[in-house]
Amino acid sequence: MVMAVIRCDFAAETLELGTSMTVVLPEEGPTPPPVLYLLHGLSDDHSAWTRFTAIERYATDRGLAVVMPQVHRSFYANEAVGMRFWDFLSEELPATVDRFFKVSARREDTFVAGLSMGGYGAFKWALRQPHRFAAAASLSGALDLAYIQEFDLRPHIRGLVPRVFADRQVRGGDEDLLHLVKSVAPAELPRLFLRCGTEDVLLKQNERFVAAAQAAGVPVDAGFGPGEHVWQYWDDQIRNVLDWMLPKPV
Amino acid sequence: MVMAVIRCDFAAETLELGTSMTVVLPEEGPTPPPVLYLLHGLSDDHSAWTRFTAIERYATDRGLAVVMPQVHRSFYANEAVGMRFWDFLSEELPATVDRFFKVSARREDTFVAGLSMGGYGAFKWALRQPHRFAAAASLSGALDLAYIQEFDLRPHIRGLVPRVFADRQVRGGDEDLLHLVKSVAPAELPRLFLRCGTEDVLLKQNERFVAAAQAAGVPVDAGFGPGEHVWQYWDDQIRNVLDWMLPKPV
Amino acid sequence: MVMAVIRCDFAAETLELGTSMTVVLPEEGPTPPPVLYLLHGLSDDHSAWTRFTAIERYATDRGLAVVMPQVHRSFYANEAVGMRFWDFLSEELPATVDRFFKVSARREDTFVAGLSMGGYGAFKWALRQPHRFAAAASLSGALDLAYIQEFDLRPHIRGLVPRVFADRQVRGGDEDLLHLVKSVAPAELPRLFLRCGTEDVLLKQNERFVAAAQAAGVPVDAGFGPGEHVWQYWDDQIRNVLDWMLPKPV
């Protein structure tokens, strides 16, 4: 046990609201350590990854810091009628982490990953601010947000669309990963990794993103295998993400 | 030191979101203990009362449990475009507390208080569900929500009005305390306590509520003295609230 | 996600010291829920099980509450020169849990398990207070404490022996599981479950306990397979423990 786990309650200026993040820091290894921003899904908060997986343990051998923020049910967007979660994620959070903690700010040491809505968030962040990250990973990502806005009729989704988007059309804009992936020079992008279970309702969205990336000449390490939209799958797959992102030192 | 402090992360079904509450429980004294629901202000979360006051210490001598939930910037309402924070507060929270913790559910043992937006929340809860509470207190409460909706032009307020209310008119409805206070039989109400600083920008709202209560024949223990809209004032006044709610055992 | 996780800081009267426990509570299912006391190893604290395994997730489907206390490096004993951790564990902790939380106190709903030093603690508690538990499990348990006192020359062990035992001889006394297991009527005991990795330095201690239990006519569901003294093993095995203790509802 050579990690520290931190629960940090702080005032988010962009949100005008108190919020929390969970942070894992290595007690050994080089300083400042590399850092993974790890994003939660729709109904979760900052505590989910540490509660439903053993992420701290998986990060230990790599000397990897992990930062887990929370953004409610916002799709990591500036909500049309609500709070500016994109500004919070992409500007305030890294600045706050950099102010408080001794973690590396170098691109080659900085990673992002997430599950479901957080997989969408991870790829959106990587595509919009490719200079920040060495690599990004999406697990079971809700990657086709235009489809969700237009066609996903499940009540828990319909309820959030007006708040997040109001009349703003996702398709073709900068919330639309299938569009974004065409708009950046492939050479500037971080490495991308994608996994989705073949029993996952989001499977087709993942296939569409992979196709769009391929059409745009953007390489993605994509894999589809048995799996549902459940924490057991993410607990298994996050280990693969880390193996891919940052091999254990020999 | 004979209290326990609890940080509870749980899934709020009405919000479809993970949330947190801070709970203080007495280790001594009669079981089940009386309980105070203590509500936060606009930019705060569940941790604010324990961080900016010594509420746990003040509750100790009384053997009083304190439950501190969080509702974002919702004015303890079901947001027009957002989440059902009123349902969460008034139904799910007490049911969850009752499921998890051994605290009294008797009316004579149940109290509610809050500051600013939370003072509004405390009185709204007491006026709408008077059968729950023996007493309710508002400190520096944002009590005239119709005024806020119609006339408060500060940017941090304008930004939340569309989310919380959309086109819903507060005045004369069940979010309007000046209306609510006329609509319940005074004999059914819990005891009411109100304090506001004379240097507080919300002073006039408090005076209007007191006038409306008086006109409706509802007694309020109201007091106005030197004070601003700051935590030092609430740290001082919450002790007066507890003295008034639940005298220390001799 | 239908569980709550609680961090509780409280004053332990028997220890004359503030301490913490982590508690997992089901939000759904029958009330009061069954409860597992889950004990940590030598260098860990109350947070270890939730950090290095996904215990909350494994408990979810069973509607099982989990209580994780901490006892420093005490071997769950009243230290000869130190604090009364046995009294804390066996009397104060259950009373505190019963005072605060709505969990079942019925024997058929009460379980104990632990790893390493905590495996020792779990079996000690079950053998000394068999009326409390329906079942007990030890993973990689430090089960032969007399051997440890007499022969374990590793510095991190030698350092604690004077504090915990001073001149008190373990062998043949009520800290000695190999003795205790002969001293109770097998019919009164909870069900026992034991797992230890064949690469674990504690393997022989586990074999000796199993032999002693067998000699005493006490049935133990014992299993030895590949595994070391590491969290990956306990994360795997605790799922087997739960399957054995409390089958998932169909």
Place this chain on the structure above:
Amino acid sequence: MVMAVIRCDFAAETLELGTSMTVVLPEEGPTPPPVLYLLHGLSDDHSAWTRFTAIERYATDRGLAVVMPQVHRSFYANEAVGMRFWDFLSEELPATVDRFFKVSARREDTFVAGLSMGGYGAFKWALRQPHRFAAAASLSGALDLAYIQEFDLRPHIRGLVPRVFADRQVRGGDEDLLHLVKSVAPAELPRLFLRCGTEDVLLKQNERFVAAAQAAGVPVDAGFGPGEHVWQYWDDQIRNVLDWMLPKPV
């Protein structure tokens, strides 16, 4: 609200044990911020100062970080039969803070204070490692440990003497503040501040320390006024400590 509060669970190598600290960090103001190490009393843990005072609020205006560790009932000593809490406090803790957090390590930005046993700890640390601190403060300090070892017959004290000291004589050694204060050059010392209530059972110990300091030519800002050995006193006095240590910016 422009502070963050952090709960950090980490592995203390010198203790061979998981432990916790609470840390308050300013979100605004110069980086790295000045830092106060704030020490707890005999029966408390790292959470006490934040629970029983509003320390976070008092630190806000000064942009002061506050680090609150925990050392059980050790008198901040390497226990004769137990754990090396002095090594933990004086070496591992600052190194860990320096590894994790961006706080100043400059002498003029570093402070230490504590109450009761923690007042003793604060002065011991300042006298033994005067190069670390700009100033040190003791509130209601248990400052005459030789007296406590030799004459304090209260059961909760007698119980800990064997563990902490065994046969080691405090008087005249480096656990004895009345001795230590004579052994350092006054010019090398940080500024010293001392407060104790006139109704406090430790009053005479404080008077003896002040006399010893005076005899040694060490200036102490000492004050005695009405007050008992209770948190209300410390909540009041810690504000005086901060005013003296680090005046608020104009």
